[in-house]
Amino acid sequence: LLASLPPWARVMGFDLQDAYQQLANSPEQRRRLAFSVDEQIFIWLRGMFGVSTMAAIFGQLCDVTCAWLEYTWPSILSRHFADDHLVADTGQHRSLTERDVMAEVELFGWSIHPTKRFGWSRQFELLGFRWDLDRHSVELTPHKRDKYLAKIHHLLRQAPPEQVAFTYDYKDISSVIGSLVHTCVIFSERRSNLNALYAHRNRFHPKRRGHRLHLPRDVLIELKDWASFLRRSDLSASFALPATNSSLKxxxxxxxxxxxxxxxxxxxxxxxxxxxxxxxxxxxxxxxxxxxxxxxxxxxxx
Known part of the structure; x- marks a missing residue:
């Protein structure tokens, strides 16, 4: 989408605050979570983030929001990635304001995150990447780089000589896999450097939540390779379309x-x-x- 925009196009973006938790699903769909704080009992009446209780209603409503913006203004292209929304204006007159767009979004009752948004621009941050429409380049932000490196260093830390090596659970491994898969959005060739991590995650017993394992040698090698990659001075890639096109089945x-x-x-x-x-x-x-x-x-x- 970004690569095919005309040179005069501009982009804005926003994030839906609390994502899925904005939707109160029907009572029969709710998994109610009860918890105690200072001897008071609280019950969470809305589906938690990551719990499949809404039959993709959230995503479908985001789809409708994007479709409505495109219907309202023919020059608009709108997409969403979970709760992150991107709006591109391909019109040359630039008469559409950010307030115009947000007024239509608010018709749906969405609560917008107060800081996770940006106005019309050709250079912006979205999904943890810095995009430049003029240079057709994208790079991993320093914040995400540091965050992902911290996860890797946590797994690679050495136990004191008198202790056995650290062990990690399914959540630890899944967390670092999720971060590295996200990096592969712009560095797709790095997907093949996740095989050992995927295989290790499959070793965890699905019904034993406290199951913890040592990191095997192939996983350590893979993590060190990723750490070396993320420490590179240049973590950018081009999303420019090729100069020549061909038709293939x-x-x-x-x-x-x-x-x-x-x-x-x-x-x-x-x-x-x-x-x-x-x-x-x-x-x-x-x-x-x-x-x-x-x-x-x-x-x-x-």
Missing amino acids: IYSDASNAGCGIVVDRRAQFWALPEHARTAGVDIGVMEMWALHLALQAVIQLA
Whole structure:
């Protein structure tokens, strides 16, 4: 979207405060959380962030909000990424104000975060990245870089000689994976440097919340490689469209057997290892890998 905007376009953005918790789902959908504070009992009546109790209603209402903005102003392109919203104005007259846009958004009853927003600009921060429409470049912000490095350093810390090595739980591993996957939004080639972490996360017993494991050697190597990458002085990439375009028929698919791609009349298949068919092994990312492999094949075929 950003790469295809005209040179006079400008962008604004905003964040929905408290995200999913703005929606009060129906009583039969609620998982009520009770907790005690100073001998008083409180009951949380709305679905918590990350709890699937709203049947994607939040995302659908965000979709409607974006569609309404585009309907109201034909020059507008609007997208959302969870609770982060992006509005691009492709009109040349620049008569549309930020207040005009926010007035329409507020018709839906949304509460907007007071600080996580930016006005019309061609350089802005969104999703932890710094975007520059003039240079067609994007870079990881210093804040996110430091945050992700802190997570890695926490896992790599050395225990005192008289103690056994530290152990970590499912949440610790998932947290660092989530951060590194986010980095792959602009550095897609780094996805292959997550295999050991994914495999290690699959070792945790799903029903044992207190399950903790030592970090194996391959995970330590992968984490050190990521730390070295994030310490680079330049963490930017280009999102400019290629100068020449070509038309290709590309197909990708995945199943319990493996994943395959077809590019024009060429085809390639990768079989999954035998243990991938055992119960409890999650291959949900295989569809993504198949698409990624198809795109990599197209690039290598020039």
